[in-house]
Every structure is written in C-alpha cells, then in structure tokens.
Amino acid sequence: MQAVGVLTVHAIALVSLQVLAVPEAVHPELTVRHVVETATGSQAIRLVSDPADDTLYYLNQSGTIYRLTIPPQGAASTELLYTSGDTGVSSPQGFAIGGDGNFYVTGNETQEKNTVATVRRGVLLNAGSEEREWTTVARTVPYPRSDIFDHLVNGIAVSPDSEYLFVNSGSRTDHGELQSNGGMFPGLREAPLTAIFLKIPAAGQDIVLPDDPSALEAAGYLFASGLRNSFDPAFSPEGELFSGENSGDRDDSEEINWIRQGRHYGFPWRMGTNDTPQQFPGYDVEADPLVNHNYPAYMNGFFVDDPTFPPSPGGFTDPVVNRGPDANSFRDASGEVQDASDTGGTISTLTAHRSPLGLVFDVEGALGAEFRRDGFITAWTTGNAAGDSATGPFKDPGEDLLHLTFSKVGNAYEVETRRIVRGFNHPVDAAIVGHRIYVLEHGGSGSVWEVTFPAFEPPPFVRGFINLDDALDLSDAITLLFHLFLGGAVPCRDAADSNDDGSLDIADAIYILSYLFQGAAAPPPPFTVCGEDLTVDENDGDLGCDQAPPCP
Numbered sequence: 001m002q003a004v005g006v007l008t009v010h011a012i013a014l015v016s017l018q019v020l021a022v023p024e025a026v027h028p029e030l031t032v033r034h035v036v037e038t039a040t041g042s043q044a045i046r047l048v049s050d051p052a053d054d055t056l057y058y059l060n061q062s063g064t065i066y067r068l069t070i071p072p073q074g075a076a077s078t079e080l081l082y083t084s085g086d087t088g089v090s091s092p093q094g095f096a097i098g099g100d101g102n103f104y105v106t107g108n109e110t111q112e113k114n115t116v117a118t119v120r121r122g123v124l125l126n127a128g129s130e131e132r133e134w135t136t137v138a139r140t141v142p143y144p145r146s147d148i149f150d151h152l153v154n155g156i157a158v159s160p161d162s163e164y165l166f167v168n169s170g171s172r173t174d175h176g177e178l179q180s181n182g183g184m185f186p187g188l189r190e191a192p193l194t195a196i197f198l199k200i201p202a203a204g205q206d207i208v209l210p211d212d213p214s215a216l217e218a219a220g221y222l223f224a225s226g227l228r229n230s231f232d233p234a235f236s237p238e239g240e241l242f243s244g245e246n247s248g249d250r251d252d253s254e255e256i257n258w259i260r261q262g263r264h265y266g267f268p269w270r271m272g273t274n275d276t277p278q279q280f281p282g283y284d285v286e287a288d289p290l291v292n293h294n295y296p297a298y299m300n301g302f303f304v305d306d307p308t309f310p311p312s313p314g315g316f317t318d319p320v321v322n323r324g325p326d327a328n329s330f331r332d333a334s335g336e337v338q339d340a341s342d343t344g345g346t347i348s349t350l351t352a353h354r355s356p357l358g359l360v361f362d363v364e365g366a367l368g369a370e371f372r373r374d375g376f377i378t379a380w381t382t383g384n385a386a387g388d389s390a391t392g393p394f395k396d397p398g399e400d401l402l403h404l405t406f407s408k409v410g411n412a413y414e415v416e417t418r419r420i421v422r423g424f425n426h427p428v429d430a431a432i433v434g435h436r437i438y439v440l441e442h443g444g445s446g447s448v449w450e451v452t453f454p455a456f457e458p459p460p461f462v463r464g465f466i467n468l469d470d471a472l473d474l475s476d477a478i479t480l481l482f483h484l485f486l487g488g489a490v491p492c493r494d495a496a497d498s499n500d501d502g503s504l505d506i507a508d509a510i511y512i513l514s515y516l517f518q519g520a521a522a523p524p525p526p527f528t529v530c531g532e533d534l535t536v537d538e539n540d541g542d543l544g545c546d547q548a549p550p551c552p
Contacts, residue, residue: 023439023449027403027420029369031452035438036068036076039446046095047358047440047448049431056431058440058448059095059105063087068448076448081130088120088134093154098162098202103132106167108152113184114142117153117193117209119167119200137165138200138207143193146172146179148296151194157233157241158202165202166241166259170229171195174248174297175276176268176309189310192216195267197230197259199223226265226316232429233259234359236406237373244356244377245319247271249295250288250303251331251394254350255319256359256377256404258413266316273318273348279309289335292353294391318412319348326419327351327379327402329395337387337394349415351393355380358401358430358439365544366435368454372546375404375415376437378427399424401439401451421451460530461495461548463523464512468492470549472523477512484509493543494533500524502537 025032038044042062049056056068063084070076084090089107096104103122108115117140122132140153151170158165172194173179180186192213198221200207209221216222230243245255245265253272257265269276274290277283285291285303297303322328324341329351331337340347350356358378365373383398384390392398401421406413425443432438435455441447466476468491480496482488484506490496496504499511500523514520525531530551537543 023401023421023423023451025421025451027418029454030420032421033450033452035070035448035450036078037445037447038066038078038440039444040064043442044440044446045092045428045442047429047431047438048095048097049433049438050097050101051099052101054433056433056438057081057095057097057103059092061092063090063092063107065095065103065105070450082122082132086132086134087122088136089118093152094156094167096156096158096165098158099160100162102158102162102202104137104156104158104165104202106153106156110145111142113145113181115145115150115152116140116142117169119153119156119165121202136206137202137204138198138209140193140209141211143191143211144172144185144188145181147181148300149174149179151229151231151246154229155231155233155243157235160235160239163202165198165200166223166233167198167200168227168230168233168243169193169196169198170227170231170246171267173268174302175250175271175278177278177297177302177304177306178308187308190268195225195227196222197224197227197233199261223261224259224263224265226263226267226269227257227259228267228271230257230259231355232357232359232377234361234375235363236361236375237363237365242320242359242361242375244350244359246355247352249292249297250274250276251290251292251352253319253330253347253352254354254356256322256349256356256415257317257319260317263317264313264315265319269312270316272352278303278306279312281305281307289333290331292391320406321346321409321412321414322349323414323416325417327354327393327396327400327417329393331388331394339395346414350379350417351383351396351398353381353391354383354393354396354398357428360430360432360437362432364434365546366432366456368435368456370405371403371453372456375406376420376430376432377402377404378424378430378439380426380428380442382426397422399427401427401430401437424449458494458532458542458545459492459548460532460551461492461526461545462530463495463500463525463527464498464515465549466490466492466496466498468547468549472512472516474513474516477509477516480504480509480512481506491547492545494537494545495548497533497537497543498523500533500535502535502543504543 046059094106155168233243381392383393388394428442
C-alpha cells in the first residue's frame, strides 16, 4: 500500500478532517492521558527523546522542531527551537538524536524527476545554549523518482555508541513493477539507492552517496537490501537493529525485520513470506485472491503478466515470526481471512496494511511487570475488526499500540504481539521516557498521548550473591568470570559489583576470592542483609538488578 513515508496532500486533508480519537488502554495496568496538540499549520511526523536527558522533541512536516516539556503537574508546553531555514531541510522525513546530543534530520527534494536526499546534523555550539551548527552528513546524487510509490529516504536510527547512522531509503515501486515516470526512465523498477538500508558515519561531512550498488558497497554504505519501506528503525536493549516494514497493495503481511549487515530481505520478489506472483509466467491478476481492488496498484493496472520481471537472487532473510494472539490475520489462497494463532499457525509478521510505525524498545529496563525490556509498535492504518471491507488491515482494528515480546530461536526471532492500547487517530511515531511511552498522532490536531506503565522496582540484593543462591562462595566468582569472558548471564549486576566501584570487571572476581580465601575486607553494603544499592554506578548510571535471591 502507499506508505506513510510520502503523505500526499489528499491524504493529509482526509486525516486532518477526522474527529479526535480517544485512545483506550486495553491492559488493566496501563493509563492513558492527553498531553498536548502539536498541529501548528502542519502536522507533526516525528517524536523523539534525547537519550542523554529524556527531553522530548517533535518534528513537523514544515521542517520545524519543537521541544515538548511535560511537567509533573500542570499543562505541557511546546517551544519552537529550529525552522527549516536552520536545519536546511524543508521536506523532512526522519529525525533522531544520538547519545552525544547531536540532532539528525533526513529530507528529500525533487530535481526535475529525480530525488536528492540529504542527512543533516545539528551540533550544539555551547552548553546551555540552543544554538546549533547544521551541516550535511551525506547527500545522494539525483536518482530516479516514480510518479506514485516513492517512499524516499525517511527513517533514521543512531547506533548505541553514536558512531553510525542507519538510514532507510524506501522503494520507488509497489511490488517491483515497471515505473518509467512518463517514459523518463524506461524499463526501470528499483534503483540502486532505493529499497535499501544505509550505514553512514555519524561524523561524516558532505559524503556523496552514489546511485551505484558496487560503489555503495565498496564504500561501506550499503548495509542491507530488499526492504520496501522500513520507516521506523530502532535498536533493542541487546543493541540489535529492528524495523517495521510496510508491504505493498497486495494482501501480503507487513513485516518486522531484524536488520543485519549484508542481508537481503526479499523485496520485490517476496513480501512477508509470500512470493510476488508477478515474477512467474502467465500471471492473471483477476485470479489472484490477495490483490485488493481498492488500492492504487490494482486501479492503475500495475499487476500484470510480466515476462521481463528479473529473476530472484534467492538467499533471503525471513521476517520475525508472529505467534499472536493479536495483529496476525492473513488472507489464505481461497480468499478467506484467517487468524493465524486461532488456526495454530503463524505469519511473518503483522496483518496486511497495518503500516507499522513508532517502534520503540525499553532499552533502560524502566518498565515493570511483563513489559520490561520489550518492544512496542503502533499501526497507522484504520482497519475493520469484524471483517475485510475497509481499505486497511482485515479483522484487525489497526490504529493501536502493540506490546512485542521477542524470543530468539536459533539465529532468528519470534514475537508475541498483544494489543495494549486502542483507538488512536493515525499514530505516526512513539518515544519512550522512563516508564512512559508517548504516542504522536498524525490525525486530527496531532495529539501526543502519554501511556503510563508500571515502573520497574529493582529487588533488594546482597552484594556478592551473584548466582541466585543464598550464600557467597566460589561459585559466585566463577559465575562472574563466565559473564566477563564467555558471555554468561548475571541476573543482578549490582550484586556482581562486589567492590562497589560502579562497573563489572576482573577486579570484582578478585575481590570475592580475596574475601573468601585471604581474609580481605567484606563486600560493601548491602552485604550482611538484603538492601538497595545506595551508590552511583559508572557514568552516573545504574548497573541494575533484574533478579536476586529472595530476602529473608
């Protein structure tokens, strides 16, 4: 389907005329409240938090960036910080903030029938000042537009070490069909700079991104390919990159992908785990039960018998498998809509036409209960919870917030998806601060909603009790050494910090051994009884404690 990456004037008008939706928490431990309206002549499209201080910012389609201040009591306020004249991006699509506080904005401009995409960086000039120096990190050469399905350069994520930018460049086709743009680009389907993920040094200056796959790969800029439109990438607590994937106008599943170096994710030969049928000889669109006749690709005649469709390169990486129970409807070969988990099956990954956006992870482990360190994603599109009459997800209401519980199976991921908030008005992005997730709506007046989760409360622990038994002995030191050198699990890092210096290293194992066998000093409090860590850990942080032996 036409992705949110290119919001046409018509689509914006339709969204803006809708009445204000009132989201409702489905999970009993969550609360939802309205924070602020963001529409100031143009709709907000991105909501991000600064990882250094948790300040929220949002970006409007006009290119303006606002700071959002939410006090403990009283009304929230917004403050205009930068305009498109400051950032140098008049048609923005992506916005991210690195751990060093640098701002990054992606944008696209049209040159005749070509796109030129730019990644800009804003660096604070002085502490305590809002003035930033904006420079160009990277800029593409002009590359071919189509006239309907351009998804452009949009989503951007900063690596956890703030060294690299991971940037999505969406497809120019719906499913790999010919898009000549009025004959300007005869025989063209995708271009080298489309349907890919780029990896760009965050400190780069005026990098030129060529429309040449060999040159992109040789320079180290081509990270992954075969991705139709990964509008919202995000890093998990384990430092792995994930993104929701917007599939086409056919009823193929939307994807969540674990994005890895050098992988090909199938587009345009495959979406979800369905083969694109146009690649096979003798294709008849009227006999295809998965082609939705209400979408532009069918109405414009783009599903055709296509003998020149390029052969598949194979070797594709599968999307994350969804085990349900929500957002997992699919249309089978007979044309009937099924719920995968109800039939004992799975899909890869989400109901068709949801347009998954706003992917966030609880990287800091601030959420309590079953939510800790999990993922969350919104759905832009309105669906039909009871059937398949809407031009959106079928037997799936859409416009919700899903709780994603990932589990690794071999060298791949599976996920359980549970709807926890419903009734948003075209949610376009989300950000997480502490034990709250903020959801930005593109519909109506562009509201920001606050979803409050139970906060994680670290269990009391005894310092040095590392392996979850109720004694300090040699096995605790061995558990720590396995963690340091072999990647073993340490359920309570605060307890493993036996010398209380705020970090985990070989000195902690030596400290335990010296206490046990040489009569050295006992570990600092809490030691003789359970308690909390009262000292500040390395880099003003908290090592954390997920699980500790039960206290007497």
